[in-house]
Every structure is written in C-alpha cells, then in structure tokens.
Amino acid sequence: GQLTPLVAQQRPSDGPLAMSDLRSASIELALHLGIAPSVYDAAAETMGELAAVLSVISIDHGTRRSEHPIRSPGAALRSYARLTQEGRFNLAGMLCALRRRASSHPLPAYVRSRP
Numbered sequence: 389g390q391l392t393p394l395v396a397q398q399r400p401s402d403g404p405l406a407m408s409d410l411r412s413a414s415i416e417l418a419l420h421l422g423i424a425p426s427v428y429d430a431a432a433e434t435m436g437e438l439a440a441v442l443s444v445i446s447i448d449h450g451t452r453r454s455e456h457p458i459r460s461p462g463a464a465l466r467s468y469a470r471l472t473q474e475g476r477f478n479l480a481g482m483l484c485a486l487r488r489r490a491s492s493h494p495l496p497a498y499v500r501s502r503p
Contacts, residue, residue: 407437407438410437410438410441411432411437411440411441413441414428414440414441414444414445415428417444417445417448418444418461418465421444421447421448421451421461421462422461422462423444423447423461423462423465424462427462427465427466428440428444428465430466430469431443431465431466431468431469434469434472434473435468435469435472435477439468439472439477439479440465442479442482442483443464443465443468443479443482444465445486446482446483446486447461447464447465448461449486449489449490450464453489468482
C-alpha cells in the first residue's frame with residue numbers, strides 16, 4: 389500500500405516502516421493540531437510511543453467529528469495521559485470507537501490502508 393505524504397516525508401528510505409517514522413509523523417500532526425511538543429513528549433513518556441501515536445491519530449479524527457468534536461487537542465492528549473497514569477485509559481476501546489465512526493465517516497488518508 390501507499391504511505392501518506394506525512395509518513396513518507398519522515399521516512400528515510402523505502403525500507404520497513406519504523407516506530408521512529410510513525411513518531412516523527414505523529415509529532416508533525418500534533419504540531420498541526422496545536423499540541424505543544426512538551427505535551428506530546430509527556431504523553432509519550434506516560435503512555436508509551438505507540439499509544440501516543442495512536443492517540444494523536446484519534447484526536448485528529450475527533451477534531452473533525454460533526455457531533456461532539458474535540459476542540460482542544462492538547463487537553464485531550466493530557467487527559468489520555470492522566471487516564472493512563474490512573475490505569476483507566478482504554479486504548480483498545482478508543483481504537484474500536486474510531487473504527488466504528490470510520491464506518492460512517494471516512495478516516496483520514498494516513499489511517500486508511502490503501503491497495
């Protein structure tokens with residue numbers, strides 16, 4: 389499948405996609421959403437890199453929802469990190485909800501797999 393420009397720009401070669409590629413693309417997306425680098429770094433430290441990457445993707449999608457859009461992406465990511473510290477963050481549930489919403493609203497290109 390094709391990679392989106394966001395990930396492709398961060399990717400140094402045509403080799404396997406590395407976590408560092410996803411992290412770089414996620415940081416770029418976070419900046420686009422207005423999430424401060426310190427907020428992203430704190431979330432990644434608390435939640436782990438993969439959870440932070442997936443959270444930013446979910447937040448991005450949430451900002452474009454017609455019902456109850458996420459209006460403060462930085463606050464949302466801080467909230468996810470706090471819930472993680474408290475042992476109450478449900479990453480699988482968040483991803484399932486994202487998938488359910490995607491069935492009626494298209495996902496951003498970087499989330500969809502392309503043939």
